[in-house]
Amino acid sequence: MAVRPLFIPNEEFVGVTEKLIDFQWFPGLSASQKKRSIEALHSVVHKLGYKRVLEISSKSEIELGVNLSAFNLKIKTRKYGKEFTVETAFQGSKVFERGGPYKDLFGLDSRAAKKDIRLKESGNLVGFEFFGKKFPLIPRTYFYDWIYINALHRNVSLSDEVKSYQCFTDIEFNPKKSINCQAHAVALYLSLFNLELLEGALESPESFLRFTKEHYDNQRRNIGVQDSLV
Known part of the structure; x- marks a missing residue:
């Protein structure tokens, strides 16, 4: 058996409901x-009454779920005109005690960026810096959610498709080992969209934090785990 979260967009206020699902695990890579x-x-999720559930990962059986993986979803900066995946943007923005951000990672593919040895040998993670804009470690998923939701919003075809789903999973995300999750970010995107707050939230990083503060205050993540994306 295994446990994975189900992420459900809140419709009454900004946020995401996380339900822990026990299900049969099939070991192997x-x-x-x-x-x-x-x-x-998903069989367990369906029994709970959720029929439109989307797996968001490179392992998804649905093309939309694969395209929404942080390893595949791309963001293009308006100011600099550069394009890279959410994963490379996240890894290349990390600031450590003894180095970073390693901006050269923006030029790599997602897997190469994540495996760069400097991310393991530069001490503790202390924050993020994305094209001169600094982000704190707390709230724990703030920077990752902000960059993912910006990328999703700019990919109109993907953001339109995802609106037909009720809830989301990521088979690779283990809340005991990781903090950030692409399925959570998509659910938060839909919560903001459904409440007609998305445009205001994306005006700036500060606006985003203001709109999502209550959600982050209620969010629970293992603070002893280094920020990572599995």
């Missing part, structure tokens, strides 16, 4: 084993 685990997870 093969795509077929991941598929079986996802099917088992």
Whole structure:
């Protein structure tokens, strides 16, 4: 057995409801084993009454879910005209005690950026810096959510498709080991959109934090875990 969160957009106020789902786990790294685990997870979710659930990861059986993976979803900066994935933007923005941000990671693919040895050898993570804008570690998922939701909003075809789903999963996200999650970010995006607050929230990083502050105050993440994306 395994436990993974189900992320549900709140419709009455900004935020995400997380339900921990117990389901049968199929061990192994093969795509077929991941598929079986996802099917088992979604089977439980369906029994809870949620029929439109989307797996968001590179293991998703639905193309939309694969495209929404942080390894694939791209963001293009308006000011500099540069394009890179959410994953490379996240990794390349990390600031450590003894180095960073390592902006050269923006030029790598997602997997290469995540595996860069400097991310392991530069001491504790102390914050983020994205094109001169600094972000704190607290709230724990603030920077990741901000950059992911900006990327999703600018990919109109993807953001339109995702609006037909009720809730989201990420089979690779283990809340005991990681903090940031793409499925959570999508659910938060929909909460802001459904409450007609999205445009205001994306005016600036400060606006985003102001609109989401109550959600982050209520959010629970293991503060002993280094920020990462599995």
